[in-house]
Amino acid sequence: MALRMWASSTASALKISCASKAHLSPAFSLSRCFSTVLDGLKYASSHEWVKHEGAVATIGITDHAQDHLGEVVFVELPEPGGSVSKAGSFGAVESVKATSDVNSPISGEVIEVNSKLSESPGLINSSPYEEGWMIKVKPSSPSELESLMGPKEYTKFCEEEDAH
């Protein structure tokens, strides 16, 4: 808690966003890189997260990614019924002056897309792990999840990336 408070106050002083998502993280959340990383999710090196619940996997981009991209003004998503491939692009996030591909951490069938993002793309900035989710997938190869990073590993990955 002390670490989170220090990180939050420092982030505030530096005018860096530092969202708290404690209610989504029953165990803990790590804020050392000034971005929130949640327990219970898996992470890709391209900064997408996956929440696997039974036969459904929910996918979005991380707090670290939305912070680096800036204000999101448009989100391009696939149609339900389509397929995604691990590490393949399934859509794009457009911020002011830049469009960035979003890549799927796993393979599978798209069963639902977040329709709220068409009218409120900023949900990705304000709520990257909850209301800003992008697609729901029926995984075709659940074992792919095992190759993704856990929270600690992803936090370290972000720190090393930002240190460059």
Place this chain on the structure above:
Amino acid sequence: MTIHQARIAGLPLMNLIRFKGTPIFQQLQLEERLLRTSSDNWCIINDGTNAPAIVMGMSGRFTGGGTVIVDHGTVFITFICNKDAVPDVQPYPRSIMSWSSLLYSEVFRGIDNFQLRENDYVFGNCKFGGNAQSITKKRWIHHTSFLWDYEDMNMAYLKLPEQAPEYRLARGHMEFVCRMKDYLPNFVFIENTVKAIETHFSVNPVNLESIVAPCDKEFVHSTRLLAKEELEEAYACPAKSQSHQLSS
């Protein structure tokens, strides 16, 4: 630094394509293809498009950015790089923009008040260059349209955008933008740019004809010409279309 010395120093290779008067539509399609299908670094310098065009950064297009009117007075410079090509540059908009502003600081050294303001290149508080980017998993593209010169009449077609940089301060186009030709000669700008690139990369000049291959027809571009019906639909729904009419 000579190319020979740069190669010895281990600088990453940058293929440089220079042309003049190539249609902007052709250039953008080339850039998209190089971004998606090549694993090399590329720099494209197009000194003016041969036909005036309106380029709209509509959502779904492969790069961000707003709406610009371009013609023979516009100089386009684009960098397409692997994400590890440039040390300390991460594949995010601000990092790429920061790097490009440093490169262009070398180009405009000695010219009053060149700086990057928000996402624009300015002399003082007058914009002369707008930027757009597209970032994939392993590569990024940074595209700049430089206002070497422009027709006042064409600028009059542009509406005031809903979303504008703060430093614009609600100025109209004529008060907001400026012509580069009033600050330095064209040949100085181009040659300074090439020299600046050579300090960061080992430059390999490439002819446009040498990179156009029959198999390129298989690549599906997202950059395209808008149909009349699409323009009419956008005009009929101004609230929706203007949400993407960002200032460039």
